[in-house]
Amino acid sequence: MASSPRILIADDQSDIVEALRLLLKREFTVHTAASPAAVLEVAAGEELDLVLMDLNYARDTTSGKEGFELLDKLRELDATLPVVVMTAWGSIEGAVEAVRRGARDYVQKPWESARLLATLRTQVELGGALRRSRRLEQEASRQRAQQLPKMIANAPAMKPVLALIERVAPSDANVLILGEHGTGKEVIARRMHEGSLRASKPFVAVDAGGLSPSLFESELFGHVRGAFTDAKTDRVGCFELADGGTLFLDEIGNLPIAQQVKLLRVIQTGEFHPVGSSRTRRANVRVLAATNVDIGREVAEGRFREDLLYRLNTVEVHLPPLRERREDIGGLAAHFLERVSARYGKAARSISPGAMRALTEHTWPGNVRELEHVMERSVLMAIGDAIAAEDLGLRKPAHAPAAASSTASPSGDDEGLTLDQIEYHAIQRALARAGGNVNDAAVALGLSRSALYRRLQAHGIKAG
Numbered sequence: 001m002a003s004s005p006r007i008l009i010a011d012d013q014s015d016i017v018e019a020l021r022l023l024l025k026r027e028f029t030v031h032t033a034a035s036p037a038a039v040l041e042v043a044a045g046e047e048l049d050l051v052l053m054d055l056n057y058a059r060d061t062t063s064g065k066e067g068f069e070l071l072d073k074l075r076e077l078d079a080t081l082p083v084v085v086m087t088a089w090g091s092i093e094g095a096v097e098a099v100r101r102g103a104r105d106y107v108q109k110p111w112e113s114a115r116l117l118a119t120l121r122t123q124v125e126l127g128g129a130l131r132r133s134r135r136l137e138q139e140a141s142r143q144r145a146q147q148l149p150k151m152i153a154n155a156p157a158m159k160p161v162l163a164l165i166e167r168v169a170p171s172d173a174n175v176l177i178l179g180e181h182g183t184g185k186e187v188i189a190r191r192m193h194e195g196s197l198r199a200s201k202p203f204v205a206v207d208a209g210g211l212s213p214s215l216f217e218s219e220l221f222g223h224v225r226g227a228f229t230d231a232k233t234d235r236v237g238c239f240e241l242a243d244g245g246t247l248f249l250d251e252i253g254n255l256p257i258a259q260q261v262k263l264l265r266v267i268q269t270g271e272f273h274p275v276g277s278s279r280t281r282r283a284n285v286r287v288l289a290a291t292n293v294d295i296g297r298e299v300a301e302g303r304f305r306e307d308l309l310y311r312l313n314t315v316e317v318h319l320p321p322l323r324e325r326r327e328d329i330g331g332l333a334a335h336f337l338e339r340v341s342a343r344y345g346k347a348a349r350s351i352s353p354g355a356m357r358a359l360t361e362h363t364w365p366g367n368v369r370e371l372e373h374v375m376e377r378s379v380l381m382a383i384g385d386a387i388a389a390e391d392l393g394l395r396k397p398a399h400a401p402a403a404a405s406s407t408a409s410p411s412g413d414d415e416g417l418t419l420d421q422i423e424y425h426a427i428q429r430a431l432a433r434a435g436g437n438v439n440d441a442a443v444a445l446g447l448s449r450s451a452l453y454r455r456l457q458a459h460g461i462k463a464g
């Protein structure tokens with residue numbers, strides 16, 4: 001059975017305290033105090049649900065000064081604790097001042113029992129609701145903090161990135177995050193959101209560039225039932241889901257021109273129509289976008305609208321590839337090792353010095369995501385106490401230069417490489433043989449020119 005609510009009665013007149021105690025004891029657990037000091041002592045030591053207090057304590061005073069001070073202190077102690085003040089008949093100013101200072105209600109002496117009880121019940125209930133909602137809020141923010149992916153960023157190359165996040169996260173500026181495939185652009189976007197005033201509101205991520213044109217509008221703006229054959233019910237779009245919060249548009253560089261126009265309009269006006277509806281909806285959304293393509297070139301070659309770029313890149317964050325922040329490889333590897341081991345219910349192993357050397361010498365065309373996959377594989381493959389270099393499945397010390405070079409031409413021995421790595425090396429070899437000519441390399445690889453460009457972008461290889 002739930003225990004009865006706990007009330008503290010505070011008055012220096014013992015006959016009043018006693019009368020109240022008799023009235024309230026059937027419904028409440030009653031504590032009493034005769035002075036402000038005693039009130040604070042009880043309030044500090046007991047979980048209370050309400051304080052019913054007089055405003056005057058020193059004999060013959062009527063100013064209420066002591067009561068107001070006590071009220072302030074109680075609110076400092078616990079702003080959610082409801083306080084109801086008692087005032088002498090006719091001193092309404094005192095009651096008004098007490099309410100201004102945070103008392104939830106007041107009763108006049110002599111009180112009318114039924115009314116007093118009703119007032120106390122209401123305030124106990126409201127106070128309980130307030131406390132529950134505060135608790136839920138705290139719980140939600142704790143969970144958010146826990147879900148926030150850990151970000152390893154100690155390398156010198158990450159310093160400017162961290163400084164920029166700190167500076168622009170709290171603003172409402174639209175930010176464009178530039179970086180190769182798998183460098184952690186979404187991680188940066190989440191950090192920005194968590195560091196903003198929108199942190200308690202939703203963060204919605206959408207792969208904008210990966211949506212088919214027919215899905216794009218419905219995904220972003222929603223649709224109404226019957227808008228098209230498959231629209232069996234209304235659907236809320238990402239803009240509306242992110243209202244008040246942050247919308248992260250990934251792969252923005254791959255967005256076809258027709259969709260760029262639609263996106264630009266919403267960003268300019270904050271207004272949109274769900275597919276099949278003529279009703280205008282509004283959403284207050286901060287847009288963070290990311291791309292791994294050379295967006296300047298996309299604009300220069302007419303594939304990306306300059307006006308949209310200006311809307312998206314109020315601030316630009318350049319996320320360096322993993323090969324430019326090798327100092328973080330150890331920390332990232334350990335982090336992924338711990339996470340993956342926990343996921344598979346395995347004891348976390350250490351990383352042998354040989355494995356660590358192999359990790360730091362690898363060129364990481366797939367960046368942090370590739371490192372994550374390598375660590376996942378190694379957890380499954382390892383048999384010893386420590387992860388050995390062989391468990392990583394990496395080519396032995398890869399001496400291939402950074403991805404930007406066109407001379408990388410590792411031997412045709414692909415054993416132990418991931419599909420992604422094999423593709424990377426095949427492209428590098430084809431480019432090297434074609435003297436950097438993308439058309440020739442595409443022919444040699446049996447790809448169309450644009451398909452090869454897409455792969456070059458995906459691997460962060462700069463050709464020509």
Ligand SMILES: Nc1ncnc2c1ncn2[C@@H]1O[C@H](COP(=O)(O)OP(=O)(O)OP(=O)(O)O)[C@@H](O)[C@H]1O
Pocket residue numbers: 149150151152153179180181182183184185186187188250251290292332335368369372
């Ligand atoms: N600095 C980092 N610290 C810890 N984990 C990271 C870091 N950067 C990236 N990761 C992890 O690496 C993976 C890839 O990161 P993310 O998805 O953010 O990359 P991306 O650049 O957005 O990828 P894409 O180009 O495919 O959109 C994720 O699992 C992410 O949690």
